[in-house]
Amino acid sequence: MSLRKRALIIGAGEAGSMVVKQLIQSNEAEFYPIGFVDDDHKKQKLEVSGFPVLGRRTDIPNIVKKYDISTIIVAIPSAPKSQIKEIVHICKQTKAHIQILPRLQDLIHGRISVKEIRGVDVKDLLGRDMVKHRIDQLNNYLQDRVVLVTGAGGSIGSELAYQVAQCDPKMVLLLGHGENSIQKTETKLNESMPRVTTVSLIVDIQDQMLIDDVFNRFRPEVVFHAAAHKHVPLMEKNEVAAIKNNVFGTKIVAEAADRYEVKRFVFISTDKAVNPVNIMGMTKRLGELLIQQLAAKSSTKFSIVRFGNVLESRGSVVPIFKRQIAMGGPVTVTHPDMVRYFMTIPEAVQLVLEAGSLSSGGEIFVLNMGEPVKIVDLAKTLIRLSGYEPDYDIKIEYTGIRPGEKLSESLFYNDERSIPSKHPDISIASTMSINYTQFQRELKKLEVSLKNSSDDFRNTLLRIIQNVSSTRV
Structure with missing residues (x-):
């Protein structure tokens, strides 16, 4: 025991009890339990699995100090993320390292194992609780369909392909320009869902002849268009590439969908398309206008889904901050007042699929992104979750706003009003008249x-x- 870290277990329920038993029985466990914290007044001053319930969550700072706790293990796998966020906030007032047991849906067959204990991740604090897919609704337009995902090697595209594959499609077409990323997506699908037929297509969306060939050969019935150049500062330096890909590449794919009578087409847009100040945002806004124009005259149900930043996507701040922290800092933030909307990749994609099922044609669906997050607060949270103190162990440096950046983004134009949809986390932006x-x-x-x-x-x-x-x- 002397070599093990003294651990406080949050949650004196079934999961917490099982964690304690495994910690005691395992010779390889690095933690030794000292006691529990639980908000249930009936459990106060009782023993669970031979260890005392030392108090409630508000008592955590005093308990950590009194019992010289080095590690706090959050063992409430059924807790909503809002509750986890509150608990972690209290735990961060101590110097103890915070660990967490994955949520129930992440544990195979509901089995609890100390091997599954991991560090708290920023996704635990910023993501909303995932709502279950409305299976009947999604199956109505994805089951037994040929589904094309463009940009299937990217962060959003690969997750789209993965979640589509769970809806029993006839075939998933993985289209992208980068062979390595497409192969990675294909490998993941083949390993996790071998019964689903996948076809990898190395195609540039700007190549009209190859795009036509894809639509002619495979006759996709549903298209998710996620292919785009998204890196804001890079596109400031490569305007022509951004326009060719994000505008005319989108035009080629969307017009092919119209010609080949695709049933549904979902265009992935961004909050940067609202009052755009950068090339990327401007090209995505033109993409929105293209889709709306086609929707006005096509039998295909064209729709747009607009949302903000996704955590841990390529080029996002989270992996950059993690890399900087691992190198010992500094962590670079462009401006102390910079704020962004954030959402995890799986929940964004889940809502994209839901929005596609709601479309009757021409809508701009806007995902509920929650409250905007200050980038500097996100940096401080990641530093603390890594076991360091901001500006003491890891320095934060401000580098200035990069070309094409705004301090904050919006999800609606001033002339757009938010209209509720049938889904609580999806709104519809009222359309603007277009010439x-x-x-x-x-x-x-x-x-x-x-x-x-x-x-x-x-x-x-x-x-x-x-x-x-x-x-x-």
Whole structure:
């Protein structure tokens, strides 16, 4: 026992009791239980599995100090994330290292094992509780269907392919430009769901001939268009690449969906498309306008899903912060007042699938992202979860706002109002009237001007967005 870390167990229920028993019985366990904390007044001053209930969650700081606790293990796998967030907030007032038992749905067959104890992750604190898929609703448009996912090697695209595969589709088409990332997605699906037929397609969405061939050969019935250049500062330096991919690549895929009479088409958009100040946001806004234009005349049910940042996606701040912390700092934050909306990748994709089932054509669905998070607070949380103290062990440095960045993002234009949908976490942005004739003319001029890389594309994109949009309808 002397070599083991003194542990306080949060939760004197079945999971906590099983953790204690395994800690005692295992010769390899690095923790030794000292006692429990539980808010149930009936358990106060009782013993559970031979160890005392020392108090409630509000007593954690005093208990840690009194009993020289080095590790706190949160053993409430059925607790909602809001409760976990409150408990971790109290635990962070101590110097004890915080560990957590995965939630029930993450434990195979509900078995509790000390081997599953892990460090608290930022997803535990920022993500909402996952709601169960409305299976009947999703199966109505995904089961026994050929489903195409573009950008299937990316963070969102790969998760889309994974969740679609769980809905018993006839076939999942994994389309992307990067062979390694597509192969990684295919391998994951083949290993986890071998009965699902997958086809990997190495195709650039800007290649109209190859895109036509995909639609002609496989006749997809549902398309999730996640392929895009998303890195904001990088696209500031590569305007032409962003326009060709995010605007005209989207145009090629969406028009093919219309020609081949796809049943549903879901375009993945971003909060950066709202009042855009960067090239990436402007191109995604043009993508939204393209989809709305097609929706007005097509038998395909085109829809748009708009949401903010996703945790741990490629290029997001979370993996960057983790890497900086592992190197001993400093952790770099652009501005102390920078705020963003955050959502975990699985919950964002789950709501994208739900939104697709709700579409009757032409909607901009907006996901409920919760409250915006200050980036510096996120950095401090990650530093503390790594066992360090911000600005003492790991320094935070402010580097200044990068090209194309705003201090905060919005999910709606001022002229858009939020309309409730049938899903509590999905709203619909009221549509704005668009001059589609003028929009087509502007797109043709933009396509011609791409041949002249010296053009002022920033002002051109802004002018198109402002000129073709007017008041809400």
